[in-house]
Amino acid sequence: MSLWKIAWRSIQQRALASGLTGLSMALGVALVVAVLVMQGLINASFLGPNGFGYNRIVGAKGSKVQLVLNTVYYLSSPVENLPYSYYKEFTQGKYKRYTALAVPVCLGDVYEDFRVVGTTPDMFDKFDYDDGKKYAFSSGKNFTADGFFDAVIGARVARETGLKVGSEFQPTHGVGGHKHDDGFHVVGVLDETGTPVDRALFVNIEGFYLLENHALPDKPLLPEHSDEHAHEHKADEHAHDHKHEHADEHEPAANVAGAKPHEHAEGAEHEHEHAHEHEHEHDHHAHEHHPLPESQREVTAILLLTAGQPDLTASFIAKDINKGTIGQIVSPVYEIASLFEIFVRPSEYMLLALTVMIVIVSGIAILVSIYNSMSERRREIAVMRALGAGRGTVMRIVLLESILLSLGGGLIGWALGHLLVAGVSPWLNATAGVQIGLFRCAAEELVIIPGLIVLAAIAGYLPALVAYRTDVSQTLSATP
């Protein structure tokens, strides 16, 4: 009979005490696992270095963290905008040779509780996510460049809003603002990605520009016109977050501004009049659309994948971009990591330390449980010694018992921890757009098993020593 089995029988014999100590260990380990998985998941979701398909974000000067939260996670308030010409520096201008892919995004509109993102088809055709996964569609397909009022939606948006391929939706201008007259036609529903993409609607940037109040005033217009226009916009007092009341100062406008989409076409008065003719035309499929002139465009941010060795190239152009007055380039990974290090990490460590303390207390409970049983087990130990078991053998049996309790409880706790995490997964997904699989493990979990064995060895040492020192002759001679 193996020593493991002998140790297990001893545990079974004291089923209640063993069960309770094992349970305390299970709960301790469950908490550690839950904390580790949640930490790992949050870290991976927010800090995944290749998780976005792009390695830098270019946005207007201002809060870097806000830029990242807004652009990557669709959280926080919208940021200032960049001139469209600035975006073109990355596609045709001086940063072109450093750019592998630059995708513009325009933010500022919402649909129900979800952000509407104006972008290009490249967002899903060329970017990947989560270390090289390609975006896939559960139904429909990506929008195309010429489908101005086409859109694709994230999996959670589809689930919660009921939108599907063929549906139409009308974004609201800003949070709590008025509903746009023009709507978008859903042509694709994305597969679940477990990323913030799941909870956003992505519309063709061309259509986004054509929505009312999304165009900058036409540059050739007289200053009076512009001022008046800005005044109107201010008086509007819709809850949109656009800070630029002076559109002619290159303040944000893609997600703001005051002009109707068709009011300013190609800078010509003729076009302007044409736009007025269609001012109340809501059926955008009923007529041909003209792209908004570039002079009237802005972008909220540029999702940038730099060429060559991406991080090296990004560092190289960062100096030039950051010293300018218009834009800044930020690493989403770095910014979020910094945010984490300052605000999240200390509490993570504290939480982890508390849960580890619980495990250690559980280890002490094992020690107490086995140690208390030693007085009644002396005779059993003496009998085993009389049957030929050496001192080392009985010591090993007690240590194995401690390890079995610790490991058994630990493994149950491990499973419990993952079930716990899976249990809160829907809530986490709902609140932060982060998805957790039942078997998603944190790398630190690998330390749990050897850690528990060490803890069990320490906890079992004292009772094992009692077993080792048992005087066989004296114990057997004593009246049972």
Next chain:
Amino acid sequence: MLRISNLKKSFREPDGARLPILDIKEFHLGAGEAVVLMGRSGSGKTTLLHIVAGIARADEGMVQVNGVDITRMPEPGRDRFRADHIGYIFQTFNLLAGFSALENVLLGMSFGRGKVDVGRARQLLERVGLAHRLTHKPAALSVGEQQRVAVARALANRPKLLLADEPTANLDANHQQSIIDLVRETCREEGVALLLVTHGAEIAEQFERVEYLDRFNQVVGAA
């Protein structure tokens, strides 16, 4: 099989003085022989069995089992020797409560160099009439059945020498006889030498050789 020469054993008293228990000039037991050892309570019978089993250490002298002087062995060596060559039956059975009858017998072969032979364990339990009680825990067995399991366990490692320390003391008359018969028969079948300690004269008279410890123990007024 067993040869004892000039064996001395004493215990330290609380005041530090030594209390002599055993002083045996010569004692021997042949292979396959069965001997009853009698003596007053506290005369050192159990101590002698412990020394022969290697559980306790002699102060002086030689204890040779199967040609090996175990008094010269370090404790781990004596443990291994006991596991391989000696069987032990206790007065109080000393079955492990958490183990089934079969597992208790398997324990008897778990610490030696031989393999753990489940077939032999079953065979032994069949031999002692407990084929139907293999999976029962000691608490579910009668005292007679428990001692039968103890007999099977003591023989599990195919010992050369079986030490039985008052194996019938806790049994009624019917069970006493059946256990004695069982021990003698199985020892005969397995060719095992038997040193059986008892207080029962009616048991002793069934054996050809009966030794009285008081007669060959030189300790005056032991106990």
